[in-house]
Amino acid sequence: MLYVVLFFLAFSLLLYILLAGADFGAGIIELFSSKQNRTVTKKTVYRVIGPVWEANHIWIIIVVVILWVGFPNFYNIIVVYLHIPLTLILLGITLRGVAFVFRHYDAYKDKTQLLYDWMFRVSSLVTPIFLGITFSGLISGDIIITDNLESTNFYEAYINPWLNVFSLSIGCFFTGICAFLASIMLIGEADTNERKVYVKKARIATITVITLGFIVLCIGYFEERVFISNFIKNPYSLTLIGFSALIIFPLLRSIKNQSRIKTRTLAGIQVVLILLAACVSLFPDLIITSNGSISILNTVATKEVIKTLGIALIIGGAIILPGLFHLLKSFKMIKLLER
Amino acid sequence: MDNLDAARLQMAFTLIFHIVFACIGMVMPFFMVVAHKKWLNTKNPIYLTLTKSWQKGVAIFFVTGAVSGTALSFELGLLWPEFMKHAGPIIGMPFSLEGAAFFVEAIALGFYLYGWKKLPEKFHWFTGVIVGIAGVASGILVVSANGWMNAPSGFDYINGEFTNIDPIKALLNPGWFTQALHMTLAAFTATGFAVAGIHAYQIYKKRRVELHTKAFKIAITFGAIAAILQPLSGDLSAKDIAKRQPVKLAAMEAHYHTTKGAPLYIGGIVDNEKKEVSYKIEIPKALSFLAFGDFDAEVKGLNDFPDDVKPKNIALVHYAFQTMVGLGTLLMLAGILFFISLKKKAWLQKKRYWLFFFLLAPLGFLALEAGWIVTEVGRQPWIIHNVMKTKDAVTPVPGIIYSFYMYVILYSLLTMAVTWLMLRQIKFLNNSEIN
Numbered sequence: 001m002l003y004v005v006l007f008f009l010a011f012s013l014l015l016y017i018l019l020a021g022a023d024f025g026a027g028i029i030e031l032f033s034s035k036q037n038r039t040v041t042k043k044t045v046y047r048v049i050g051p052v053w054e055a056n057h058i059w060i061i062i063v064v065v066i067l068w069v070g071f072p073n074f075y076n077i078i079v080v081y082l083h084i085p086l087t088l089i090l091l092g093i094t095l096r097g098v099a100f101v102f103r104h105y106d107a108y109k110d111k112t113q114l115l116y117d118w119m120f121r122v123s124s125l126v127t128p129i130f131l132g133i134t135f136s137g138l139i140s141g142d143i144i145i146t147d148n149l150e151s152t153n154f155y156e157a158y159i160n161p162w163l164n165v166f167s168l169s170i171g172c173f174f175t176g177i178c179a180f181l182a183s184i185m186l187i188g189e190a191d192t193n194e195r196k197v198y199v200k201k202a203r204i205a206t207i208t209v210i211t212l213g214f215i216v217l218c219i220g221y222f223e224e225r226v227f228i229s230n231f232i233k234n235p236y237s238l239t240l241i242g243f244s245a246l247i248i249f250p251l252l253r254s255i256k257n258q259s260r261i262k263t264r265t266l267a268g269i270q271v272v273l274i275l276l277a278a279c280v281s282l283f284p285d286l287i288i289t290s291n292g293s294i295s296i297l298n299t300v301a302t303k304e305v306i307k308t309l310g311i312a313l314i315i316g317g318a319i320i321l322p323g324l325f326h327l328l329k330s331f332k333m334i335k336l337l338e339r
Numbered sequence: 340m341d342n343l344d345a346a347r348l349q350m351a352f353t354l355i356f357h358i359v360f361a362c363i364g365m366v367m368p369f370f371m372v373v374a375h376k377k378w379l380n381t382k383n384p385i386y387l388t389l390t391k392s393w394q395k396g397v398a399i400f401f402v403t404g405a406v407s408g409t410a411l412s413f414e415l416g417l418l419w420p421e422f423m424k425h426a427g428p429i430i431g432m433p434f435s436l437e438g439a440a441f442f443v444e445a446i447a448l449g450f451y452l453y454g455w456k457k458l459p460e461k462f463h464w465f466t467g468v469i470v471g472i473a474g475v476a477s478g479i480l481v482v483s484a485n486g487w488m489n490a491p492s493g494f495d496y497i498n499g500e501f502t503n504i505d506p507i508k509a510l511l512n513p514g515w516f517t518q519a520l521h522m523t524l525a526a527f528t529a530t531g532f533a534v535a536g537i538h539a540y541q542i543y544k545k546r547r548v549e550l551h552t553k554a555f556k557i558a559i560t561f562g563a564i565a566a567i568l569q570p571l572s573g574d575l576s577a578k579d580i581a582k583r584q585p586v587k588l589a590a591m592e593a594h595y596h597t598t599k600g601a602p603l604y605i606g607g608i609v610d611n612e613k614k615e616v617s618y619k620i621e622i623p624k625a626l627s628f629l630a631f632g633d634f635d636a637e638v639k640g641l642n643d644f645p646d647d648v649k650p651k652n653i654a655l656v657h658y659a660f661q662t663m664v665g666l667g668t669l670l671m672l673a674g675i676l677f678f679i680s681l682k683k684k685a686w687l688q689k690k691r692y693w694l695f696f697f698l699l700a701p702l703g704f705l706a707l708e709a710g711w712i713v714t715e716v717g718r719q720p721w722i723i724h725n726v727m728k729t730k731d732a733v734t735p736v737p738g739i740i741y742s743f744y745m746y747v748i749l750y751s752l753l754t755m756a757v758t759w760l761m762l763r764q765i766k767f768l769n770n771s772e773i774n
């Protein structure tokens with residue numbers, strides 16, 4: 001049952017990254033669009049993510065719930081040592097969510113739209129940076145686990161693990177992935193004459209992500225981060241990254257050809273491969289601290305709890321996944337019919 | 340202010356904020372589907388206008404509820420890591436089911452909001468019903484988690500270790516039913532009166548009277564029924580508390596001296612130093628009867644509980660309880676008044692009638708917040724009743740006061756923004772022609 005729970009954990013996290021990532025990315029694309037494209041993008045973004053917006057973001061709640069029920073000690077470390085970036089993520093999620101809804105449901109469309117728009121775009125950029133930073137806080141190797149927190153220096157305990165060049169580079173890398181996912185998604189959704197714009201954006205995004213990924217590796221290597229040195233020594237991780245590198249060329253070609261399904265599939269695989277590579281090199285030691293690693297398998301709740309949680313997840317999944325699938329499909333069908 | 344107080348303030352503040360939006364997001368869908376149903380049955384376009392307008396309200400409140408809820412689900416860990424470390428595995432069950440309920444709600448809402456003219460009529464309407472049901476289900480589930488904090492069960496607590504965890508038993512803890520019932524009714528009362536009050540004001544101002552009268556009727560019918568049932572369910576809660584949390588009962592009543600045939604106090608000023616209540620109205624033996632169903636039962640007073648197991652702020656608990664019960668009685672009477680007015684059409688022409696309901700608008704929510712203060716402050720110093728103290732659960736991270744300030748600023752701005760949006764919504768509704 002433990003592995004069922006772990007599967008759901010990974011699955012929810014993956015979906016959060018793919019779906020909410022594309023969702024954040026949409027705001028980033030809007031931010032980096034020229035004035036006349038912005039209005040078009042705003043409309044397209046709304047059409048695409050409007051119906052699924054809520055659902056996309058619930059995945060993070062599922063992740064949190066699984067962690068606190070199934071892996072209480074693991075969760076405990078995150079919420080204590082990464083308190084500050086988590087709070088900033090929440091700030092970002094709040095501002096972004098309300099801006100997105102306000103700008104659509106405000107009864108009058110007047111000057112205030114400008115405020116909502118900027119709030120939405122800026123928080124779309126900042127939130128994933130902090131998501132990336134928080135994740136990298138776990139693996140930066142700077143967390144100092146101690147029972148005597150009162151006597152540790154505030155900066156070293158609560159700031160240094162996440163506020164450093166390495167973490168910042170991972171934050172930017174993750175943000176790049178979001179923009180990449182969004183641009184790929186928008187190619188498929190835009191009308192024929194607008195599609196060109198997104199094709200260009202998708203190409204820029206792809207190149208940016210590759211560059212940022214490379215920068216992360218370099219910084220990690222020169223700063224001798226344990227995560228990176230394990231990563232480049234791990235044959236499986238390297239193979240996976242190798243595959244993802246191979247995909248880049250067909251991906252760029254299919255972006256150019258504007259083929260919808262193929263581009264999306266390839267982009268999805270690309271991101272999954274990168275994440276998988278990171279996971280393979282980490283698992284099960286998902287937290288790297290200044291004095292050793294912490295295996296998620298050592299933080300598991302009791303058998304009974306895992307069993308109940310697993311059953312709950314299976315039942316929940318059986319209800320939710322078909323519903324979600326149906327939602328996506330219905331609006332796809334409707335869009336196709338409208339064309 | 341020390342870190343513990345800052346964390347408590349932040350928790351209280353964010354919950355007090357969340358509950359308003361959550362309740363509206365939970366109850367408004369019901370108003371919306373009733374209006375929608377009437378549109379389908381009568382094809383009276385006024386109902387369509389109303390449905391669409393309420394739908395925007397639902398969307399706005401849903402998202403504010405959702406983001407503040409997302410913040411809360413992190414906050415439980417961010418502020419009370421020791422609590423979550425132990426309680427997480429035990430009460431995770433309601434929270435995971437709640438996650439599922441949210442999901443169903445969000446999916447159904449996606450169908451509803453975007454399904455106009457695209458989905459088959461009946462199915463479209465039904466997705467709206469699912470939004471409402473899933474919302475109430477998730478509300479009940481969270482409250483069951485809170486019930487567990489008041490009536491912990493489903494584990495053995497030996498030498499500081501939680502063993503033999505049974506999540507199902509924790510979910511169905513002895514507190515869940517009375518609390519969930521009372522809370523669900525409260526949500527309907529509060530939202531019903533609030534929405535009805537807003538429309539009553541528009542009628543009072545003679546703006547689009549036909550539309551607002553229809554809206555008023557739908558909202559107040561839900562509110563009035565719930566308000567009439569509320570005292571009954573409150574009585575069940577009180578009897579429950581008397582059994583399980585006698586300290587809380589004593590604090591609610593500011594009852595200091597153990598007595599047989601204890602009187603019930605109405606009003607009064609609490610003096611916690613002298614341990615007395617002055618300027619109160621006393622109803623002889625009523626407390627014994629309300630708590631135990633026996634006029635001569637003994638009710639244990641605060642003086643007979645050790646200092647480290649009773650809440651510090653007795654006055655707050657007492658005043659909050661008085662507020663809730665007072666407002667509950669008023670709203671119940673108003674509910675009865677509404678049903679009488681259905682027979683006496685002449686009343687509806689009177690401006691006073693509409694002004695009265697307008698003035699009631701905030702009172703349901705006031706009662707609801709007061710009730711939560713009774714429950715939560717009355718549970719202190721425990722975070723898990725008789726098991727874990729709040730001070731042992733708080734985060735070691737210093738400077739929580741700053742994140743408290745951040746939430747105060749953020750949520751104050753949000754409240755203003757949402758209020759402003761609602762005012763614009765009403766203005767738009769009043770200015771729009773039918774269709």
Ligand code: HDD
Nearest residue numbers: 518522525528570573574576577664667706707710711714
């Ligand atoms: C519209 C709101 C509202 C109204 C009119 C009332 N209540 Fe209430 N009450 C609540 C809203 C509420 C609440 C906010 O929903 C609480 C907090 C926790 C809970 O489960 O419900 C609550 C808690 C609560 C508790 C404590 C339960 C606990 O700690 O577990 C008691 C004893 C009562 N109520 C009793 C009453 C009585 C006797 C009322 C008579 C009129 C009444 N309430 C009206």
Ligand code: HEM
Nearest residue numbers: 347350351354355358481482484485711715716721722729
């Ligand atoms: C939404 C309605 C609720 C309101 C308005 C509310 C209000 C409050 C208040 C005023 C406090 C501070 C008490 C004090 O420290 O003196 C508090 C504390 C707390 N509440 Fe609630 N509460 C609500 C629901 C819940 C629910 C459903 C849960 C859990 C599932 C919960 C969990 C907590 C926790 C963990 C604390 C901090 C520990 C403590 O002070 O005991 N609350 N809440």
Ligand code: HEM
Nearest residue numbers: 360361364365400401404405408409411412441474478481
């Ligand atoms: C500590 C306590 C609480 C936590 C951790 C919490 C958590 C959450 C979360 C994560 C969401 C967002 C779900 C989404 O994305 O749709 C949410 C929304 C919601 N919450 Fe809470 N909640 C708490 C207290 C309460 C209480 C006391 C109630 C009511 C009885 C309540 C009722 C709701 C409802 C109905 C929603 C759906 C949103 C809407 O319809 O507006 N919550 N909550």
